[in-house]
Amino acid sequence: MLDSDFYRGRRLRRSPGIRALVRENEIRPADLVMPYFVVETDDSGFRKPIGSMPGQFQLSLQELEKQVGAAVKNGLQAVLLFGIPKEKDELGSQAYADEGIVQEAVRRLKQAFPELVVITDVCLCEYTSHGHCGIVQKGGEILNDPTLDLLARSALSHVRAGADMVAPSDMMDGRVLAIRETLDENGFSGVPIMSYAVKYASAFYGPFREAAESTPKFGDRKTHQMDPANSREALREAEADLAEGADILMVKPGLPYLDIVRQLRDGFDTPIAVYNVSGEYSMVKAAAANGWVDEERMVMEMMTSFKRAGADIILTYFAEDVLKWLNK
Ligand code: PBG
Numbered sequence: 001m002l003d004s005d006f007y008r009g010r011r012l013r014r015s016p017g018i019r020a021l022v023r024e025n026e027i028r029p030a031d032l033v034m035p036y037f038v039v040e041t042d043d044s045g046f047r048k049p050i051g052s053m054p055g056q057f058q059l060s061l062q063e064l065e066k067q068v069g070a071a072v073k074n075g076l077q078a079v080l081l082f083g084i085p086k087e088k089d090e091l092g093s094q095a096y097a098d099e100g101i102v103q104e105a106v107r108r109l110k111q112a113f114p115e116l117v118v119i120t121d122v123c124l125c126e127y128t129s130h131g132h133c134g135i136v137q138k139g140g141e142i143l144n145d146p147t148l149d150l151l152a153r154s155a156l157s158h159v160r161a162g163a164d165m166v167a168p169s170d171m172m173d174g175r176v177l178a179i180r181e182t183l184d185e186n187g188f189s190g191v192p193i194m195s196y197a198v199k200y201a202s203a204f205y206g207p208f209r210e211a212a213e214s215t216p217k218f219g220d221r222k223t224h225q226m227d228p229a230n231s232r233e234a235l236r237e238a239e240a241d242l243a244e245g246a247d248i249l250m251v252k253p254g255l256p257y258l259d260i261v262r263q264l265r266d267g268f269d270t271p272i273a274v275y276n277v278s279g280e281y282s283m284v285k286a287a288a289a290n291g292w293v294d295e296e297r298m299v300m301e302m303m304t305s306f307k308r309a310g311a312d313i314i315l316t317y318f319a320e321d322v323l324k325w326l327n328k
Pocket of ligand 1: 121125126
């Protein structure tokens, strides 16, 4: 039998150098966005570990600045902020308060790190007493259209504080348009929207809800977040958000939805983001803590899978770690 009779794929796997030459996807520091949880508190040293997300913390403004400062030194270029207010109410009024915790965090970070891309999550669930993403009617229905104004006001307050980009995660219909119009009317037509366009009603958000203290007090999010069984619907959601003015489309969660990332990549020319969510993080952490898996290799393989599926941007709680590993 001649060598040429069959495909010898191993020729290009012979050495690290050859493998590097033919490698198709690579993680760049600029691809990564690190989420942070900032708490409204009088204790400037507040730094509370999130039990279900080892290595992640709820942070005071001061601690946030320290944490981000260290990450920026390692090459972090973008953050996503979640706020946890002191007081929650029916209408989530701290979400759109000019002196709210996220607004303060934006001001502080932009002051300390002008080059850092500060993105804010726009949603009501961390700010409402019932933990839902919108206004709740008697009987428990989450009202769509009345919620849009509150989301738009939230986005505007973030941008006024200096946010570089807003990321609506609520999954109300029409919210991208409402936010776009409000930003434009107020002189912020240059500020991009990264839409959580395709967001599934997922069990993988469990640990986040501890971190953000946003577990719904009753019911669930299935009347607005997508059914995990659907993919054609994902394309409709993406089309709608683009038509409403989204600049970047996000898929969330990440790993169980790589097929959706690929479909969006093939179907649209906009940048695609993927959110490697809390449950995906906690699974790896739990297995690694038991010594069952090699955390670094597993995480880098996950990150590579996002790029291979077609994502440009990766939102991940591993961002700080990945930067350290890339710098080695
Ligand atoms: C809603 C929001 C959620 C996440 C990001 N934005 C939670 C939810 O929809 O219940 C989840 C992120 C994660 O699990 O890491 N504001």
